[in-house]
Amino acid sequence: MKVGLRQSMAFLHTWAGLLFGWLLLAVFVTGTTAYFQDEITRWMQPEIKGERHLVASAEGAVDYMRQHAQGVETWSIQLPGKRSVAAMGYWKEKGETYLQWRDHAFMVDGRGVRVDARDTTGGWLLYRLHFDLHYVPVLWGRWTVGLAAMFMLVAIVSGVITHRRIFADFFTLRLGKGQRSWLDAHNLGAVLALPFHVMITYTGLVTLQAAYMPWGIAAAYERPADYHRELTGIDAPPTRSGTFAASAPIADMIAQARARWNGADPGFIAILIPGDANSVVKITQDTGTSMATRGETLTFDAATGHMRTPPASRGGAAMTESVMVGLHAGRFAPPALRWLYFLSGLMGSAMVATGLVLWTAKRRLRLPDPTRPHVGFRLVERLNVATIAGLPFGIAVYFIANRLLPSAMTHRAAWEANWLFIGWGALLLYVFLRPPRRVWIESLSMVAVAYLAVPAVNALTTDRGLLRSFVAGDLVFAGFDLSMLVTAAGFAFAAWKLFRRPLARVRETRSRRERIA
Amino acid sequence: MRHPIAPALRIASRAFVAIVGGYVAAALYAATMARWLPMPRTEAVMIGMLASFAIYAGVAIMAFAVGSATRAWIWLAAGCLPPALALYLSTHGVFA
Numbered sequence: 001m002k003v004g005l006r007q008s009m010a011f012l013h014t015w016a017g018l019l020f021g022w023l024l025l026a027v028f029v030t031g032t033t034a035y036f037q038d039e040i041t042r043w044m045q046p047e048i049k050g051e052r053h054l055v056a057s058a059e060g061a062v063d064y065m066r067q068h069a070q071g072v073e074t075w076s077i078q079l080p081g082k083r084s085v086a087a088m089g090y091w092k093e094k095g096e097t098y099l100q101w102r103d104h105a106f107m108v109d110g111r112g113v114r115v116d117a118r119d120t121t122g123g124w125l126l127y128r129l130h131f132d133l134h135y136v137p138v139l140w141g142r143w144t145v146g147l148a149a150m151f152m153l154v155a156i157v158s159g160v161i162t163h164r165r166i167f168a169d170f171f172t173l174r175l176g177k178g179q180r181s182w183l184d185a186h187n188l189g190a191v192l193a194l195p196f197h198v199m200i201t202y203t204g205l206v207t208l209q210a211a212y213m214p215w216g217i218a219a220a221y222e223r224p225a226d227y228h229r230e231l232t233g234i235d236a237p238p239t240r241s242g243t244f245a246a247s248a249p250i251a252d253m254i255a256q257a258r259a260r261w262n263g264a265d266p267g268f269i270a271i272l273i274p275g276d277a278n279s280v281v282k283i284t285q286d287t288g289t290s291m292a293t294r295g296e297t298l299t300f301d302a303a304t305g306h307m308r309t310p311p312a313s314r315g316g317a318a319m320t321e322s323v324m325v326g327l328h329a330g331r332f333a334p335p336a337l338r339w340l341y342f343l344s345g346l347m348g349s350a351m352v353a354t355g356l357v358l359w360t361a362k363r364r365l366r367l368p369d370p371t372r373p374h375v376g377f378r379l380v381e382r383l384n385v386a387t388i389a390g391l392p393f394g395i396a397v398y399f400i401a402n403r404l405l406p407s408a409m410t411h412r413a414a415w416e417a418n419w420l421f422i423g424w425g426a427l428l429l430y431v432f433l434r435p436p437r438r439v440w441i442e443s444l445s446m447v448a449v450a451y452l453a454v455p456a457v458n459a460l461t462t463d464r465g466l467l468r469s470f471v472a473g474d475l476v477f478a479g480f481d482l483s484m485l486v487t488a489a490g491f492a493f494a495a496w497k498l499f500r501r502p503l504a505r506v507r508e509t510r511s512r513r514e515r516i517a
Numbered sequence: 518m519r520h521p522i523a524p525a526l527r528i529a530s531r532a533f534v535a536i537v538g539g540y541v542a543a544a545l546y547a548a549t550m551a552r553w554l555p556m557p558r559t560e561a562v563m564i565g566m567l568a569s570f571a572i573y574a575g576v577a578i579m580a581f582a583v584g585s586a587t588r589a590w591i592w593l594a595a596g597c598l599p600p601a602l603a604l605y606l607s608t609h610g611v612f613a
Contacts, residue, residue: 005582012581153570154535154577161578202570209566215544216551216565219604220558231559315556317563324567 006162013158017355018380020148022387025352027145029391031130031200032345033123035330035338038083040123043480044402045107046462047117048086053110054079054265055251060112061089062250065274069093069104075271076101081288081331082265083476085110086117102413119412120402125420126395131208134417139211146212152201159190179361186358189351196344197351203328206321231318233311234297238278245277248305256307257283257298264289277303292319293326356384381436386428389443392491396450397423399484403461423450444495451488455481530586538593539576542600543569549600552607 033040042048058077065075069091078088090105092098109115121128128134133141173184190197205212214224221227229235250269257266267286273279279302285295299308314322326332330341360381367373373381401419405412427446431439458481459465469477550565551558576596580589 008581009578012578150539150570150573150577153574157574157578158581205570206567209569213543213547213566213569216547216562216569219548219608220551220562227559227562231563315560315563317556317560317567321563321567 009158009161013155013162014359016151016158017155017352018359020151021352021356021359022383023144023148024152025349025356025387026391027130027148028345028349028352029395030126031204032342032349033395034127034130035333035342035345037123037127038081039476039480040126041120042083042085042122042476043458044120044122044399045086045117046458046464046477048107048109048115050085051110052080052082052085053112054087055254056112057087057108057110058250058254058269060108060114061087061106062247062271063112064106064108064114065089065091070275073273075274077269079265079267079269079286080110081267081286083288086115118402118407120416121413125398125417131204134421142208142211146205146208149201149204153198153205156190156194156197156201160194163187163191179358179365182354182358182361186351186354189347189354193344193347193351197348199327200344200348203324206324207328209321232297234282235299238272238276238280240273241277243277244275245279245303247271247274247279247281247302248300250281252305253281253283253300253307256300256305257285260298260307260310261285261289261296264295267295271302274302279303287326287329288331291326291332292322293329293331294318294322353384353388356380356388360384378436382431382439385439385443386431389440389447389491390424390427390431392487393427393443393447393450394420394422394424396447396454396484399454400450400457403457441495441498444491444498448488448490448492448495451484451491454484527586531580531589534586534589534593535577535580538580538590538597539573542576542593542597543573545597545600545604546572549603549607553603 058079061077062075065072069075072091072093073096074092076090076092080087086107086109088105088107090101092101093104096103107115107117125134131142131145132138133144136144173181173188175181210217210224210228217224217227221230254266254269258264265286266283267288268284270282270284271279272282281300281302282297283300284297287293287295289295294314296310298310300306301308330338333341360377363377364370364373367377398416398420401416405415405419409415427443430446431443434442455466459467464474464477466478466481468474469481547565547569550568551562554561554564556564576593579592583589583592
């Protein structure tokens with residue numbers, strides 16, 4: 001049996017796409033929200049107000065740890081980027097690993113004062129979800145998503161080869177024509193943002209390449225740690241002297257770093273063995289200040305505030321990697337470009353979603369008995385609704401849980417995350433229990449209601465509702481609430497379109513089915 | 518007449534070349550570049566890693582583009598031979 005290239009590529013495209021389609025959709029949707037990770041986190045911590053002041057919050061964090069965390073291994077400060085307000089400090093005690101950082105984390109606002117914000121993982125949860133998944137060991141999550149990304153890359157290449165008229169697809173969208181419309185929509189989303197899809201998939205693999213493809217490191221180095229040390233130019237950690245020494249002002253070291261980086265902000269500070277005479281301060285450039293995301297790390301002697309010789313500049317390949325990761329994360333992007341990133345991400349999500357729907361639309365007409373489709377068809381059909389509507393529903397529930405769970409609750413942040421999956425799981429269950437005819441309309445309506453509820457619950461439970469944010473000129477809070485309303489409108493529109501689908505068309509589809517059968 | 522399970526087996530065979538063979542080929546090329554590219558080690562390692570996913574995708578496409586599953590295996594073997602040889606030579610002190 002010999003088939004043409006286009007046919008075999010169409011086969012590959014269909015099945016590579018379907019196999020990981022649902023996971024890819026989840027990765028695309030949560031990854032797309034991550035472009036507004038900082039804004040989501042701000043919305044989820046309404047207690048944090050005021051203006052960003054980088055140096056004051058760094059000083060405040062250091063002061064706090066000087067009072068509460070003497071004699072520990074490391075003090076760390078995640079400084080607020082341009083789109084955040086508060087710094088986050090945390091320390092690591094002897095014998096702890098960095099994974100336990102949440103146990104000693106605190107927030108410091110722009111006045112340098114510790115703020116008691118509700119415990120939340122914020123936008124970070126959705127960001128982490130898009131490559132670590134949840135409830136599974138991080139390594140498993142990353143390998144699963146990595147394999148899905150490889151399938152995506154293969155689906156893109158085979159999809160392009162399958163195409164007859166890639167240029168014409170820019171301008172083709174025939175609405176209301178069933179399967180043909182789904183194909184047009186799939187092509188439009190895929191082709192219009194094709195450079196984005198290729199870029200985001202390939203650079204996504206590159207972000208975790210040392211885990212996915214460590215064989216070059218293994219071939220050239222005895223230990224992987226040697227490679228990472230040589231690459232980053234980071235020297236061995238300091239050893240304790242046992243004598244106490246007060247630290248030089250952190251503001252002065254920040255000023256030195258800024259001067260070296262032409263004014264670019266630092267994003268991260270680590271103070272190793274604080275209080276010891278051998279203590280060092282490491283200041284890393286903010287990941288959002290340049291397209292190359294891996295900023296330089298400068299080392300200072302804490303006692304004197306003297307900067308050590310900076311590491312050698314990166315080679316061409318390392319710089320390429322840094323820019324590729326920067327392009328993926330888009331942390332450098334100013335507002336207009338950030339929205340373009342977001343829209344491209346939505347288009348990617350739409351491409352995957354329409355591809356999944358297309359799989360069923362194409363096969364529905366060819367079913368031997370349309371009233372009783374085979375198990376595989378029914379499974380794909382239900383999983384499509386459960387993912388396309390279920391995940392957005394879960395995210396809305398996550399936002400609502402953030403406002404409704406009591407502040408003093410233990411494991412509060414973990415429960416917020418649990419609610420995302422409770423919401424998603426509930427919708428999945430619903431989808432599998434209802435007749436397929438109604439399930440799209442009902443699920444999409446439920447998602448619309450959930451997103452409508454988010455700003456309402458916000459207005460009822462905080463003093464930062466949509467109206468007040470508007471009056472106060474608070475773009476982040478107003479923008480978030482408005483985005484929820486737009487999302488609600490989008491899902492409501494989809495539900496309404498399905499509801500109003502002219503009966504004539506349904507009859508026509510039915511008669512076509514009969515003719516084919 | 519052919520056995521009805523044969524088409525499924527042929528697809529499984531191609532899928533194996535694509536998924537496992539593709540990874541092996543990518544790993545071989547990444548390791549070979551890390552050892553052979555004439556530049557600082559970190560750079561050679563980095564280029565190998567950056568290129569590896571394109572090689573992986575290329576093998577996966579090849580596995581389904583060629584005329585038969587057998588050919589997919591032959592092309593995979595032919596593609597893996599040069600880096601495997603180069604890697605063997607460099608790790609056994611013959612060259613480089």
